[in-house]
Amino acid sequence: MSLSSILTLIIGGILINNVVLTKFLGMCPFMGVSTKLSSAIGMGLAVTFVIFGSSVLSWLLYYYVLDPLNIEYMELITFILLIAAFVQFVEMFVKKNSPSLYKSLGIFLPLITTNCVVLFVAQDNITQGYNLIETMVNSIAVPLGFMLMLVIFATIRERLNGADVPEAFKGNPIAFIVAAIMAVAFTAFAGLV
Amino acid sequence: MSVKEEKKSFFSEMLLNNPVFGLYLGICSTLAISTSLNNALGMGVSVIFVLVLSNILVSLIARITPDEIHIPVYIVIIATLVTLVGMLLQAYTPELYSTLGAYVDLIVVNCIILGRAEAFACKNGVGASAKDGLMMGLSYTFSLMAISLIRQILGTGILSMSNPFTNAEIFALRLIPSGFEIPIFKSQTGAFLTFAILAAAVAAYKKSIDDKAAQAEKEAKAAAAKAKAEAAKAAKAAGAAAKEAKA
Numbered sequence: 001m002s003l004s005s006i007l008t009l010i011i012g013g014i015l016i017n018n019v020v021l022t023k024f025l026g027m028c029p030f031m032g033v034s035t036k037l038s039s040a041i042g043m044g045l046a047v048t049f050v051i052f053g054s055s056v057l058s059w060l061l062y063y064y065v066l067d068p069l070n071i072e073y074m075e076l077i078t079f080i081l082l083i084a085a086f087v088q089f090v091e092m093f094v095k096k097n098s099p100s101l102y103k104s105l106g107i108f109l110p111l112i113t114t115n116c117v118v119l120f121v122a123q124d125n126i127t128q129g130y131n132l133i134e135t136m137v138n139s140i141a142v143p144l145g146f147m148l149m150l151v152i153f154a155t156i157r158e159r160l161n162g163a164d165v166p167e168a169f170k171g172n173p174i175a176f177i178v179a180a181i182m183a184v185a186f187t188a189f190a191g192l193v
Numbered sequence: 194m195s196v197k198e199e200k201k202s203f204f205s206e207m208l209l210n211n212p213v214f215g216l217y218l219g220i221c222s223t224l225a226i227s228t229s230l231n232n233a234l235g236m237g238v239s240v241i242f243v244l245v246l247s248n249i250l251v252s253l254i255a256r257i258t259p260d261e262i263h264i265p266v267y268i269v270i271i272a273t274l275v276t277l278v279g280m281l282l283q284a285y286t287p288e289l290y291s292t293l294g295a296y297v298d299l300i301v302v303n304c305i306i307l308g309r310a311e312a313f314a315c316k317n318g319v320g321a322s323a324k325d326g327l328m329m330g331l332s333y334t335f336s337l338m339a340i341s342l343i344r345q346i347l348g349t350g351i352l353s354m355s356n357p358f359t360n361a362e363i364f365a366l367r368l369i370p371s372g373f374e375i376p377i378f379k380s381q382t383g384a385f386l387t388f389a390i391l392a393a394a395v396a397a398y399k400k401s402i403d404d405k406a407a408q409a410e411k412e413a414k415a416a417a418a419k420a421k422a423e424a425a426k427a428a429k430a431a432g433a434a435a436k437e438a439k440a
Contacts, residue, residue, distance in 0.1 A: 022381060026221070077273060080272045080301055080302075084264065113302075116299050167397070177389045179385045180385035183385060
């Protein structure tokens with residue numbers, strides 16, 4: 001595991017294979033939460049934490065429980081349960097230890113369970129055959145890419161509120177047009193590594 | 194309601210309460226899978242299968258599920274069904290399975306399915322839930338196919354269709370001469386653009402219907418006010434006439 005391959009994973013996860021623009025994952029929070037910069041950052045951090053924790057746990061679960069028992073087909077069910085339980089645990093922990101943070105994240109926390117990025121990263125680590133270190137790096141890089149998109153998008157949407165948009169395109173349709181243009185811009189990163 | 198009216202309401206319902214264009218649910222898979230009609234159909238059928246069965250199962254067990262753990266219970270049901278679909282696809286249509294890839298497993302977190310379980314199936318009977326699942330699944334498939342139709346024709350210039358399960362070609366028709374197709378519609382950008390324009394079209398249609406309803410309401414109100422004024426006038430006139438007669 002050399003430094004350069006770790007760097008490749010990080011840059012790949014954040015810029016080149018950005019989950020939102022290349023795989024269309026996490027669109028629901030992307031459209032729902034990205035209206036304000038502060039909530040975009042809060043959501044991004046919460047998702048990063050959940051993805052890192054649940055992906056590493058899923059990796060351990062897969063290689064130390066499912067694989068030895070030859071029940072790999074239970075992957076989906078165990079992973080989603082693990083994610084749901086992890087999100088619930090994080091919710092309880094935050095509620096108890098930092099009520100103010102809980103209040104500001106409140107509605108987003110339970111929604112993370114159905115964020116496709118979480119399940120995708122957990123499964124992707126297995127399908128790509130990553131080892132534990134690669135899994136950890138990948139599980140940080142991908143949600144950081146997601147957060148980067150949320151933040152960029154939130155700032156654009158704050159400006160969009162004041163723009164003169166055709167009636168029918170107001171709200172989400174214009175946001176998708178913006179996403180289309182951003183997808184073009186991000187293809188420029190393709191040759192980076 | 195006549196059959197024709199019912200049919201009409203079915204289609205406008207499908208468009209107005211469309212989970213994809215109206216509520217922005219399940220967009221991830223919609224955008225990713227909509228590159229060709231075959232993929233769209235394969236995905237649509239898988240989602241209908243999961244949605245109908247999960248709605249039925251959820252409506253059956255909703256009453257005996259403790260409220261605190263209902264979401265994990267529903268998710269396990271959905272995950273089991275999706276694992277089933279994944280295995281069936283892998284066994285009988287390996288090609289479709291490999292093109293749909295990770296998105297088959299991601300049906301688990303498709304908001305439409307958990308959303309319908311939460312919003313409809315847990316409060317309604319088995320029959321109604323099955324029907325609701327079928328309707329929602331059909332509108333999802335319909336939206337998926339609408340996007341892929343546009344993307345496929347503009348991106349490859351060919352309108353073609355093959356059976357998604359056996360991969361046997363049914364027909365292929367070149368609509369745009371080769372060299373004139375717009376490859377960007379095959380890429381992510383094309384997916385976002387097509388989706389934005391279709392969503393805007395649905396929003397405009399919705400608005401025109403709302404406007405019509407508002408207009409009708411306004412007219413009815415105006416007519417009612419007019420009738421009231423006329424009645425008052427008539428009453429006044431009658432009163433005057435009565436006074437005159439008295440005099």
